[in-house]
Amino acid sequence: MSGIPVADDVLDADVAVLPISEVATALNVSANKVRQMLRDGHLIAVRRKGDLYVPVAFLVKDGVVKGLAGTITVLADSGFSRTEMLRWLFAEDETLPGATPVNALRTSHGTEVKRRAQAMAF
Numbered sequence: 001m002s003g004i005p006v007a008d009d010v011l012d013a014d015v016a017v018l019p020i021s022e023v024a025t026a027l028n029v030s031a032n033k034v035r036q037m038l039r040d041g042h043l044i045a046v047r048r049k050g051d052l053y054v055p056v057a058f059l060v061k062d063g064v065v066k067g068l069a070g071t072i073t074v075l076a077d078s079g080f081s082r083t084e085m086l087r088w089l090f091a092e093d094e095t096l097p098g099a100t101p102v103n104a105l106r107t108s109h110g111t112e113v114k115r116r117a118q119a120m121a122f
Contacts, residue, residue: 004038007082009046011090017046017053026059041076042069044086055090057102067110071101074114078121088117 011017023043024031037043038052042064045052058065075085089102098104101113 004035004045004052005041005082006038006047006052007044007086009048010083010087011046011055015090016056017048018056018059020045020052020054023054023059027063037064040069041072044072044082044089046086055086055102057090057106060106065102065105066108067105067113068102071105071110071114071117074117075120078117088120 018026020031020034024034027034034043034054038045038054043054043058045054047053058068060066071089072085075088080088090100092099093101096104096112096116097109098107101116104110104113
């Protein structure tokens, strides 16, 4: 089994996160399924005090934010590390609805977020 890619913890202290076990409960799946989602690039985790945590902003009532996995794939294809992805997803951008890429995804503006991610390819 391959290791789980983990981003450096570049999140502001006010960004809410959940441990893997609580993410599993929220998604109604096993913790192993959440780990697989991390390996597959459907989610990004940070390590705090030895444990893995996922930003709450990546989750909605019925699952993972629509468009997040596709955006992570576009950023990975553009050469972004998990840390760079996380930093970009939570970076302030007043030109986006929601003021950050992750909030734009949460408000159904995934096409614009992916377009911007593709434009950053290097």
